[in-house]
Amino acid sequence: MSDRLRNILLAVSLAINVFIVGAAAGGGFMWYAMDRSRTAQNQGALRFVAADLPLAQRRAFLQALGDARRASISDLETARASRDDLARLLSQDRLDKGAIDAELVKIRNADMALRSRLEQAVVDFAETLSPAERQTLVEALRQRASMLRRTPARNSD
Known part of the structure; x- marks a missing residue:
């Protein structure tokens, strides 16, 4: 070579x-x-809100969230089925606006029922915390969850 x-x-x-x-x-x-x-x-999920709290309280928080979700199983199933129905309705050749609106109402109601249970679980959990721990929870809710997230101020031009 x-x-x-x-x-x-x-x-x-x-x-x-x-x-x-x-x-x-x-x-x-x-x-x-x-x-x-x-x-x-x-990290934006509600389950990460208690990340800065002591381990026992994190476990209690996760337990409270789990209980709220288990209590909402029927709402979750309703929302899931309604989303499937909505997808089916939207993919049809002719749109049935009344049926679509009805499915949207079902989805919205189920989502709001779940959200209400979860928010109530957070409030009930907050009652068990000391003021300093509650402040930690509030800061985490502002950063990681929509419950206390601030919306940007609007310009009034």
Whole structure:
């Protein structure tokens, strides 16, 4: 094998190796970024509100949320079935506005019933906390849950 051919093969091999290492690094970075993004999205869930409270109180909070969700199983099933019906109605050739509106009302009522139970569970749990712990809970609710999230002020131009 001539020196020229060996140098060309070495250059091609080097280029392929650099490409493979770059692809692996890029793939690893994308995996890391996607994982962090999913974690950040999940941090908005109500179950993370008590993350800064002591372990026993976190467990009590999660228990209260679980109880509220279990009490809302029929509402969850109603909402799920109504969403399926709504998807079916929206995909039909002719839209039945009355049926669509009725499904939207069912979904809204079921969602509001669940939300009411969850919010009441949070309030009931807050009654068991000391004032300092309640303040921690309030700050977490402002940051991570829609219950106390502030909406931006509107400009009155």
